[in-house]
Amino acid sequence: MRALARKVLSGTHFWQGNEACAEAALAAGCRFYAGYPITPASEIAEHMALRLPQVGGLAVQMEDEMASLGAVIGASWAGVKAMTATSGPGFSLMQEMIGYAFMTETPCVVVDVQRAGPCTGQATKVGQGDVMQARWGIHGDYAPIALAPNSVQELFDLTVRAFNLAEAFRTPVVVLSDEIVSHMHESLTLPAMDQIEVVDRKKPKAGDSKFFMLPDVAPMPSVGEGFNVAVTGSTHDESGRRFTADQAVHQRLVKTLTDKVMNNVEKIVDFEAYNVGNCDVGVVSFGCTSRAVYETVELAEQKGVKVGFVRPKTVWPLPEKAVREMAGTAKKIVVPELNMRELYYEVERVVSGAAPVVSVNKVGGGEMITPEELLAEVLRSVK
Amino acid sequence: MATAEPFSMKRYLRPDLALPFCVGCGCVNVMSSFLRAAHELGHKDLSKFVFCSGIGCSAWIPSPYIMGDSLHVLHGRSIPVALGVKLTRPDLNVVVFGGDGDIAGIGLSHLIHAARRNLDIVVIMVNNMIYGMTGGQVAPTTPYGIKTTTTPYGNFEYPLDATRLVVSAGASYAARWTTAHGEELTQAVKKAITIKGFAFIEAVSPCPTACGRRMGFREVADMLRWFKDNSISLEQASEMDEKTLVGKIVTGEYVHREKPTLTDNIYRVVKEAQKSAAG
Numbered sequence: 001m002r003a004l005a006r007k008v009l010s011g012t013h014f015w016q017g018n019e020a021c022a023e024a025a026l027a028a029g030c031r032f033y034a035g036y037p038i039t040p041a042s043e044i045a046e047h048m049a050l051r052l053p054q055v056g057g058l059a060v061q062m063e064d065e066m067a068s069l070g071a072v073i074g075a076s077w078a079g080v081k082a083m084t085a086t087s088g089p090g091f092s093l094m095q096e097m098i099g100y101a102f103m104t105e106t107p108c109v110v111v112d113v114q115r116a117g118p119c120t121g122q123a124t125k126v127g128q129g130d131v132m133q134a135r136w137g138i139h140g141d142y143a144p145i146a147l148a149p150n151s152v153q154e155l156f157d158l159t160v161r162a163f164n165l166a167e168a169f170r171t172p173v174v175v176l177s178d179e180i181v182s183h184m185h186e187s188l189t190l191p192a193m194d195q196i197e198v199v200d201r202k203k204p205k206a207g208d209s210k211f212f213m214l215p216d217v218a219p220m221p222s223v224g225e226g227f228n229v230a231v232t233g234s235t236h237d238e239s240g241r242r243f244t245a246d247q248a249v250h251q252r253l254v255k256t257l258t259d260k261v262m263n264n265v266e267k268i269v270d271f272e273a274y275n276v277g278n279c280d281v282g283v284v285s286f287g288c289t290s291r292a293v294y295e296t297v298e299l300a301e302q303k304g305v306k307v308g309f310v311r312p313k314t315v316w317p318l319p320e321k322a323v324r325e326m327a328g329t330a331k332k333i334v335v336p337e338l339n340m341r342e343l344y345y346e347v348e349r350v351v352s353g354a355a356p357v358v359s360v361n362k363v364g365g366g367e368m369i370t371p372e373e374l375l376a377e378v379l380r381s382v383k
Numbered sequence: 384m385a386t387a388e389p390f391s392m393k394r395y396l397r398p399d400l401a402l403p404f405c406v407g408c409g410c411v412n413v414m415s416s417f418l419r420a421a422h423e424l425g426h427k428d429l430s431k432f433v434f435c436s437g438i439g440c441s442a443w444i445p446s447p448y449i450m451g452d453s454l455h456v457l458h459g460r461s462i463p464v465a466l467g468v469k470l471t472r473p474d475l476n477v478v479v480f481g482g483d484g485d486i487a488g489i490g491l492s493h494l495i496h497a498a499r500r501n502l503d504i505v506v507i508m509v510n511n512m513i514y515g516m517t518g519g520q521v522a523p524t525t526p527y528g529i530k531t532t533t534t535p536y537g538n539f540e541y542p543l544d545a546t547r548l549v550v551s552a553g554a555s556y557a558a559r560w561t562t563a564h565g566e567e568l569t570q571a572v573k574k575a576i577t578i579k580g581f582a583f584i585e586a587v588s589p590c591p592t593a594c595g596r597r598m599g600f601r602e603v604a605d606m607l608r609w610f611k612d613n614s615i616s617l618e619q620a621s622e623m624d625e626k627t628l629v630g631k632i633v634t635g636e637y638v639h640r641e642k643p644t645l646t647d648n649i650y651r652v653v654k655e656a657q658k659s660a661a662g
Contacts, residue, residue, distance in 0.1 A: 074467020
């Protein structure tokens with residue numbers, strides 16, 4: 001029993017993805033969770049409800065997803081790291097709040113365990129149809145950060161990183177998991193507590209009065225610290241003062257918010273790559289679908305076709321350089337995904353005609369794209 | 384602990400901002416009642432408060448005019464944000480200002496659940512019976528028959544009684560006054576701040592610009608007079624039948640009962656979980 005009071009359960013475990021995600025949040029310093037039940041994300045809420053109180057944190061079930069992210073944002077301004085988790089329908093409901101977090105530079109983590117949409121779709125079946133919702137879900141301009149794990153270990157690692165990025169850049173960060181990665185059990189290793197890199201937000205000094213829209217990320221006061229901070233989702237200046245008519249202030253604000261992420265793409269981007277500089281066919285694949293790519297590479301090599309791949313761990317921002325490099329040598333780029341073309345269009349834009357881009361799509365029924373199906377597309381018109 | 388210094392609204396406001404409200408807007412009275420209550424409770428500044436508000440004219444009461452911490456959030460979502468703040472910092476007084484559209488329209492479920500949880504915050508709903516900021520559209524609180532910009536032939540729906548709703552949902556404190564009852568409103572705010580648990584105040588308030596003139600009031604004073612003439616006490620109301628009560632503003636303290644709050648309950652759970660996890 002004693003072990004349960006530990007903030008990081010260091011060691012090797014055989015866990016479900018959603019458990020790993022919840023434990024990662026604890027390891028990253030998350031002490032507030034608010035959520036609304038939804039398949040296939042509910043285990044995160046259940047695990048947080050069990051574990052957060054053991055380490056002195058709070059978990060609360062809210063009346064809906066808007067309230068969930070709202071409570072998370074309130075907790076973040078009160079000074080703690082906070083998270084919510086949901087799936088497609090709830091992710092849709094949260095978009096306005098994600099826009100608020102982006103506009104007010106509120107660090108928070110939103111886990112979206114993707115299921116087959118649109119709408120209620122197939123609640124228990126995997127999907128990867130939220131790529132573009134993570135990119136463009138809010139209204140107005142946005143520079144998103146979305147991390148896409150493909151294993152239980154990586155769901156742990158990337159959830160920790162999501163908190164670090166949220167704190168470093170003062171922005172909402174999405175963990176774009178999926179039903180397969182979140183529901184499967186795998187072994188994973190949690191490092192010792194002091195081996196886990198944890199980033200905390202920059203705090204203001206006494207007398208500071210600029211808490212927003214600084215290019216190198218403004219310091220963030222908490223409420224109750226005496227800074228008299230005014231936080232608003234309306235257009236505002238560095239002090240938080242509302243400016244709802246001035247074009248120049250609005251442009252400066254939106255540019256600063258988007259630049260904060262886009263000027264740091266090199267620091268944020270993360271991916272796995274294989275044979276990008278020397279391949280016949282390139283594959284760009286993320287999340288659960290990317291688990292088939294390794295076997296496809298082997299099967300293709302047996303047939304004398306060299307396959308390279310880029311596996312984005314950050315879907316947003318996309319590792320554009322690596323994709324472009326691969327397109328320089330590959331005869332074509334294949335984009336397999338569990339939707340009817342989302343990442344495909346982004347890859348097509350990045351490749352910009354250097355190689356033809358083809359897609360392999362499958363939606364619904366919990367069916368994955370098999371290594372053989374991917375192989376068939378890889379070999380088509382190459383051999 | 385009343386302070387000897389005379390009350391001054393200015394002391395609690397940011398020095399270089401002009402208030403945005405129309406002439407005759409009740410938001411100024413609500414702001415004044417709140418600040419006077421804080422003053423009478425001995426708060427020399429608002430460092431022990433956090434304000435949350437959503438969208439609408441009354442959301443501008445704290446943000447950014449009041450010198451203190453304020454979170455000006457999305458339409459309807461001030462109460463959940465306030466929950467996140469209060470649970471994390473139980474030592475602070477968290478006060479929500481919002482209009483009837485914000486609190487009883489788009490954000491109604493949050494109001495009910497906050498009362499159910501007995502979340503120890505203060506919610507001050509400024510009820511002007513209209514969507515004022517957007518130009519006078521019908522609200523869930525608009526009386527039956529009133530012409531608004533979206534009910535040009537008269538409102539064909541019945542208004543919601545938000546105060547009675549929070550009473551049945553479990554609020555610790557609920558009161559309704561109008562801005563024509565300045566002293567009663569101030570005393571109610573003082574109670575709301577000091578009691579433990581969810582406290583709700585409905586301040587019926589004039590919007591001369593978007594509501595009053597459509598209801599046929601030529602002057603702000605006419606509307607305030609109507610508030611006074613049309614208000615009856617809870618005691619009076621208890622002796623009236625439902626038909627005679629239609630269109631009346633029933634003022635007074637609806638409930639004052641204390642029980643463990645959400646903060647009490649959740650921190651008890653944390654304490655027990657920590658104890659049992661430590662073995």
